Amino acid sequence: MTTRTIPPPPHLRLARPLVAAYALAFVSSASPRLLRTLLLWARGKLTLRAASLQLAATLRAALSPGRFPAFCATLIGGSTLLQLPLALAFRKLVPNYRPRLVAVSIKFISALISASAAFTLINSYPSSSFLRATAPTHLHVIRPGPFDEPPELGLEEVDDASLHARSLSRGDLAGKSMDLTLLAAVRAGDILISRVWDRMSPSTSKNMSAHIAPVALFCFSAATIMHAWFYSPSRLPQAYNKWISAAAELDSRLLLALRHARYGTWTYGKDTGMADLLGSMCHDYGLREELGDPARTIPIPCELVHMGCGKSCEKHALIRFAKGWAFAARMYAPLQLLVLIRHMKQNRHRQNRLAVLTGPRMGKAIVDTVKSSAFLGAFIAFFYYGPKKIRIAFEGFWAIFSRT
Numbered sequence: 001m002t003t004r005t006i007p008p009p010p011h012l013r014l015a016r017p018l019v020a021a022y023a024l025a026f027v028s029s030a031s032p033r034l035l036r037t038l039l040l041w042a043r044g045k046l047t048l049r050a051a052s053l054q055l056a057a058t059l060r061a062a063l064s065p066g067r068f069p070a071f072c073a074t075l076i077g078g079s080t081l082l083q084l085p086l087a088l089a090f091r092k093l094v095p096n097y098r099p100r101l102v103a104v105s106i107k108f109i110s111a112l113i114s115a116s117a118a119f120t121l122i123n124s125y126p127s128s129s130f131l132r133a134t135a136p137t138h139l140h141v142i143r144p145g146p147f148d149e150p151p152e153l154g155l156e157e158v159d160d161a162s163l164h165a166r167s168l169s170r171g172d173l174a175g176k177s178m179d180l181t182l183l184a185a186v187r188a189g190d191i192l193i194s195r196v197w198d199r200m201s202p203s204t205s206k207n208m209s210a211h212i213a214p215v216a217l218f219c220f221s222a223a224t225i226m227h228a229w230f231y232s233p234s235r236l237p238q239a240y241n242k243w244i245s246a247a248a249e250l251d252s253r254l255l256l257a258l259r260h261a262r263y264g265t266w267t268y269g270k271d272t273g274m275a276d277l278l279g280s281m282c283h284d285y286g287l288r289e290e291l292g293d294p295a296r297t298i299p300i301p302c303e304l305v306h307m308g309c310g311k312s313c314e315k316h317a318l319i320r321f322a323k324g325w326a327f328a329a330r331m332y333a334p335l336q337l338l339v340l341i342r343h344m345k346q347n348r349h350r351q352n353r354l355a356v357l358t359g360p361r362m363g364k365a366i367v368d369t370v371k372s373s374a375f376l377g378a379f380i381a382f383f384y385y386g387p388k389k390i391r392i393a394f395e396g397f398w399a400i401f402s403r404t
Contacts, residue, residue: 018077025072030062071122078114253281271295317385324380328373336365
């Protein structure tokens, strides 16, 4: 006996993209924080009351009208729901119309109105950085101390009047959709270049460029983002800074030392009052405090950068790879699970939905998770191991050059 499925009413079909967009955005934005809170509670690092308060705060923030789920629902839902009234208006105002041209125009106008409303909505609520005024501090008058965040170079080029007497940061002026804008711009550029590339005649140089271009683009993007994370974190979206910091697991004092070195207040062979910065780090990891003094120790030993993992750089790289792999797997595994659930929903008319979870499909999900996690783990490992090998190479080159 075959079961007959009753299609949903038309108004529910129109509302489905809105609900789906809101649900997916809610899961993608709120689930990592919810999962992290639950893991901290399960490990005993949070009490039940503290965990419940954090969960409630996360849900309250995600359900706010000025957050990402409402933005996606407005953008996707509006683009779908506005097409019907616009189509009726076109029929009345333009009796003799070309169906294809009108259909394209309706989709474009619907998307334009929805995007305008969505961006206005998400930027109508002040971001958290709005509460942190960027007025001049003592760091603009005197040299910063070892535990002070040095002022970022290049920020003084912005006129105070244009920033309302520095009451707004660059992030506020860019809005809360900067990361989405970057994603859309990169994706649009990728589509445009791919269209032009496909129309070119095949050749050996084209095939070589097709393999080199993605690697070069990734290296350029990664170098730009990591340079900003090291020295100009305000130029990145707050979510980028948090995610990179969580993946890198770098002691904040090492990061401060790098920023002070660029600012000029942390130099080798000179007492600039920065000995306590890495000296306190040496004390915490059971090393002699003078190893963190740049005036007495040149260069800073690798053992300090390893943060308690021993002297071997290779061992530290393997540990970082394992930690990076585990960090990435916690992110990619739920995404692969969502893909499997999507396949199950697409085959909802079958009596046994689990039949779609075949061995090859499950194996592909596991392999994709392992490969993606290994890529990020290798990136993090070389993030630590690369500077060591480059320093050894430069020391060897300098030794040869100095003897000639």
